[in-house]
């Protein structure tokens with residue numbers, strides 16, 4: 001068979017990378033190229049667009065080094081028993097593609113993952129070499145997110161963190177049983193150990209930075225954008241409650257920046273115990289909303305999942321509204337007296353609007369009109385608050401309140 005061109009390889013290995021959701025580059029510090037031999041700077045086909053929490057859209061070259069793999073994870077299109085065409089980049093090819101795309105301003109960085117070639121150590125060495133070469137041989141100052149191979153030597157992962165802005169280790173499935181069943185070559189213990197090692201290095205550098213500030217010496221960086229992971233949703237029987245409890249443990253235990261939820265995509269020739277269709281995308285969305293509730297809104301996972309039926313979040317409305325509807329005894333809340341933390345529990349209010357309310361009411365008692373100038377829409381907020389001159393009366397306890405928030409039913413089109 002004729003050798004494929006670089007572009008043909010790119011088509012295959014960019015397509016193979018699309019199943020990995022964890023490529024947002026939030027939390028990275030800018031690498032300043034001024035005064036260095038660097039060729040640019042960023043905070044930060046195969047070009048993926050990721051959104052940072054501040055809303056910035058960044059573009060990354062998102063590829064696999066290879067879609068060949070000696071492991072046989074049953075949910076994965078690239079598993080060893082899968083009948084897909086295989087391809088592999090050399091280290092130099094990935095370096096060249098990244099630099100070419102970067103210089104043309106197509107991308108702000110690289111997201112690089114890989115199937116496992118020969119052994120976890122060999123694969124990690126190759127990934128590491130790409131990052132090292134970009135940084136040291138070419139002065140690349142763009143963003144690098146490396147997917148780490150949990151089974152590799154911890155020293156290789158440590159070296160990767162020196163060059164990469166972010167490292168991630170995929171936890172894959174929410175439960176240990178799911179992992180054992182669907183990915184027998186992987187071990188939850190090994191994955192957690194890799195995460196713990198990365199956290200240890202990140203914390204070490206932070207401590208060193210604090211203690212050396214006074215001496216004005218610069219400690220070496222280690223994954224300044226932190227670490228993240230990806231969890232596949234809907235491949236096994238884990239409920240939303242299982243997923244959220246698992247995420248909360250990961251955030252607390254390993255200081256993760258993000259857990260990415262990726263709806264399972266059915267793969268060709270899949271085993272019979274995998275679902276034939278992907279779960280609704282709205283499930284992934286509801287999990288992200290719940291994730292924000294316990295990270296930024298002060299809810300516990302127990303509170304969020306207390307309103308889940310059989311452990312599953314309501315797909316019709318967002319989980320915060322769902323919680324408020326099931327806890328109506330706490331509402332309406334007076335927006336002129338509620339604490340910041342209490343304001344965050346009101347549907348339709350987020351950290352930005354809660355802060356603006358707290359600031360504005362220092363000067364005046366807020367009316368509904370005042371609130372209308374702070375929030376995007378009063379429709380969700382109105383039944384759950386009182387304000388100067390506004391009380392929802394019986395609206396808060398209306399039996400059909402949930403119905404008012406549902407999207408209008410849409411009739412299917414006629415077939416021609």
Ligand code: SF4
Pocket residue numbers: 069070071072073076077078079080114115116183
């Ligand atoms: S190790 Fe990664 S690439 Fe290989 S089969 Fe498992 S999930 Fe797929």
